[in-house]
Amino acid sequence: MKFEDLLLEVGGFGRFQIITLLLMAIFRVTPAFLYLLGNFVAVVPPHRCALQDLFGNLTEERLILINIPRELDGTFSSCKMYREAQWHILKNSTWGPPNASAMQICQNGWDYDHSQFSSTIATEWDLVCEQKWLNKASSTFFFIGVMVGSILIGYLSDRWLPESPRWLLSKGKVKETYALLVRCSSVNGQAHVSPSINMEVLSKVAEEENTGKHYSFIDLFRTPVLRKVSICVTCAWFGASFSYYGISFNITGFKLDIYMTQFLYGAIEIPFKLGLYIFLKKAGRRHALAWSLLITGFCIGINIMIPVSFGVLRTIIAVMGKGFSGASFAAIYLFSAELYPTILRQNGCGFSAFVGRIGSSVAPLILLLDEVWKPLPQVIYCSVAVASGLITYCLHETLNMRLPETVKDIENTRSKSISPTMEPEEVIRMQKF
Numbered sequence: 001m002k003f004e005d006l007l008l009e010v011g012g013f014g015r016f017q018i019i020t021l022l023l024m025a026i027f028r029v030t031p032a033f034l035y036l037l038g039n040f041v042a043v044v045p046p047h048r049c050a051l052q053d054l055f056g057n058l059t060e061e062r063l064i065l066i067n068i069p070r071e072l073d074g075t076f077s078s079c080k081m082y083r084e085a086q087w088h089i090l091k092n093s094t095w096g097p098p099n100a101s102a103m104q105i106c107q108n109g110w111d112y113d114h115s116q117f118s119s120t121i122a123t124e125w126d127l128v129c130e131q132k133w134l135n136k137a138s139s140t141f142f143f144i145g146v147m148v149g150s151i152l153i154g155y156l157s158d159r160w161l162p163e164s165p166r167w168l169l170s171k172g173k174v175k176e177t178y179a180l181l182v183r184c185s186s187v188n189g190q191a192h193v194s195p196s197i198n199m200e201v202l203s204k205v206a207e208e209e210n211t212g213k214h215y216s217f218i219d220l221f222r223t224p225v226l227r228k229v230s231i232c233v234t235c236a237w238f239g240a241s242f243s244y245y246g247i248s249f250n251i252t253g254f255k256l257d258i259y260m261t262q263f264l265y266g267a268i269e270i271p272f273k274l275g276l277y278i279f280l281k282k283a284g285r286r287h288a289l290a291w292s293l294l295i296t297g298f299c300i301g302i303n304i305m306i307p308v309s310f311g312v313l314r315t316i317i318a319v320m321g322k323g324f325s326g327a328s329f330a331a332i333y334l335f336s337a338e339l340y341p342t343i344l345r346q347n348g349c350g351f352s353a354f355v356g357r358i359g360s361s362v363a364p365l366i367l368l369l370d371e372v373w374k375p376l377p378q379v380i381y382c383s384v385a386v387a388s389g390l391i392t393y394c395l396h397e398t399l400n401m402r403l404p405e406t407v408k409d410i411e412n413t414r415s416k417s418i419s420p421t422m423e424p425e426e427v428i429r430m431q432k433f
Contacts, residue, residue, distance in 0.1 A: 006165075006181065006201075009185075009194040009196055009197055010181050010184045010188060010190065010193070010194070010197070011184070011185060011188030011189065011190055012188075014188030014189065015187050015188050015189060016184045016187040016188050032266075035143075035146075035245075035360075036248055036249075036262070038138060038139040039248070039249065039251055039258065039262060040120075040258070041120055041121055042120060042121050042127075042135050042136075042138055042139065043116075043117055043120045043258070044120070044127075044132065045113045045115075045116060045117055045120070045122070046112070046113040047078050047110045047111060047128055048064065048068055048076055048077070048110065049077075049079070049080070049081040049106035049108065049109075049110060050106065050108040050109045050110055050111045051063050051064065051068075051111075052108060062090060064076060065089055065090065066085045066086045066087055066089050066090060067081055067086075068080070068081055069081070069082060069102075069103050077103075078110075078128070078129065079105060079130070080103045080104070080105065080106070081103065081104060081106055081107065082103060082104075083103065083104050086102075105129065106129065109126060110126060110128060110129075121135065121138060122135050132368075133368055136364045136367055136368055137364070139249065140362070143357055143360045144357075144361050147354060147357035147358070147361065150353075150354075165181055165184070168180065169205065169206050172206055174199060174202045174203050174206060177202055177206075178197070178198075178199060215344050215347055216347060217347050217350070217351040219344060219347070219407070220340075220344060220347060220351060222407075223407055223410070223411055224411070225410050225411045226341075226407055226410045226411065229339050229395060229410065230348060230351070230352075232391050232392065232394045232395050233332075233339060233340075233348070233395070234352050234355040235387075235388050235391045236289060236293070236332055236335075236336075236391060236392050236395075237332055237352040237353060237356035237359070238356060238358065238388065239293055239328075239359070239385055239387065239389070239391075240289075240293060240325070240328040240329050240332045240356065240388065241329070241357065241359035241360045241363075242362065242363050242381070242384050242385075243293070243296050243297070243325050243328075243363075243381050243384060243385035243388075244325040244326065244329055244360070245359070245360045245363040245364070246300075246363045246366065246377070246380075246381035247265075247296075247300070247321055247322050247381070248265060248322070249364050250367065250377075250378075251265065253308060254311055254314055254315040254318060255311030255312045255315050256315055261315065261318075264315075264319045264322075268319050268320070268322055268323040268326070269323060269326035269327075272323035272324065272326055273327055273330050275327075276288060276292070276327040276330055276331060280331065280399070281399075284397045284398075284399040285335040285338065285397060285398050285399055286392060286393065286395055286396070286398075288327070288331045288335075289331040289332055289335050289389075289392050290389045290390070290392040290393055291389070292324045292325070292327040292328035292389075293324075293325075293328045293385050293386070293388050293389030293392065294385070294389035294390070295320075295321075295324045296324040296325040296389075297382045297383070297384075297385030297386035297389065298382075298386070299317050299320050299321030299324065300321055300378050300382040301378075301379075301386075302317055303317050303318055303321070303378065304375045304379065304382070325385070332356075335398065336348065336349055336352050337349055338398035338401075338403055339395060339396075339398060339404075340404070341404040341406050341409055342404070342405040343405065343406055366380050
């Protein structure tokens with residue numbers, strides 16, 4: 001008897017599991033606010049070099065005119081000022097490109113437009129111009145912290161939260177496992193515990209499942225098929241995370257303000273993820289993940305070619321891209337869990353998610369490449385999304401397939417599938433095969 005068989009004996013996925021799932025879902029709500037907080041606390045408002053009126057009789061407009069050079073598009077520079085006041089500009093209103101030798105970086109700090117944001121980390125610590133990379137890196141530092149924290153908390157949770165029956169059984173705590181299964185059975189509405197669940201059976205299951213071998217992420221790359229799966233899954237995780245946060249951190253340049261854009265970015269994920277549930281059932285996991293990544297890349301690519309003046313159209317396509325990128329994130333969670341064998345599923349999913357965190361950490365820094373070429377960040381986001389979508393097709397489909405339990409199951413082609421029309425008894429029988 002396998003551990004999964006024990007769960008079926010206590011009611012399968014019943015009230016106990018639903019309550020546990022809902023409690024876990026509650027704690028998944030708050031991280032989303034934290035992950036995207038940088039879109040507001042790190043906003044860079046319009047700014048220019050701080051100026052001093054040594055004569056005290058100039059209007060702000062004239063003070064800016066003789067001290068701040070213009071960019072090629074005619075707007076005032078945010079990071080440069082004249083070395084000396086250009087008084088002749090007041091007499092000659094015609095404008096021409098300034099001489100580079102006549103300009104310098106801001107000497108007295110910056111003046112910021114506080115009409116929309118009273119304070120951000122950019123205005124508090126002057127993370128603009130030469131220091132703007134630190135502003136983008138703030139999100140990177142945050143995700144690095146999340147990455148390290150997830151490893152630490154995962155390690156601590158194994159010692160602080162020993163309520164999992166599988167965890168108890170793996171530690172040889174048969175009595176505690178039995179007590180927890182009795183409680184689970186009661187919550188699931190069963191008046192009596194199944195006779196097949198007793199101390200003797202639990203002891204045998206503990207002996208069968210505890211092989212004495214401790215697996216690590218290195219075991220993901222020891223055998224050829226599992227190595228291929230691990231590489232492709234981690235690439236998909238990186239692409240999904242990289243493109244998702246690449247879109248999420250780019251909320252400017254559209255027709256709407258950043259608040260409405262952020263609202264639409266969040267709201268669009270609800271119908272897309274509901275639709276994904278249906279698509280996963282009909283088309284399969286591989287197609288769902290691959291096409292969500294490919295269409296995400298196409299949306300980013302299309303927006304590169306649309307002029308900024310078409311703000312409404314750009315917003316619609318960007319929101320669609322955000323919806324598909326959110327769907328890819330949901331699909332990769334399910335698909336990766338079904339690809340890894342039971343004995344390595346925790347290691348595989350943990351390692352893949354770790355690589356995904358690297359993608360989310362790098363994504364904000366890519367935006368700095370717009371100084372090299374304005375569309376370059378979007379080209380990179382588009383390319384990574386499309387490439388990871390194509391790589392997904394190197395993975396095998398898991399829809400209606402028996403989940404692998406060992407490395408041997410992965411290495412040997414498992415041709416037998418589980419039909420969605422099968423009765424539960426047939427499914428259980430095949431899983432025992």
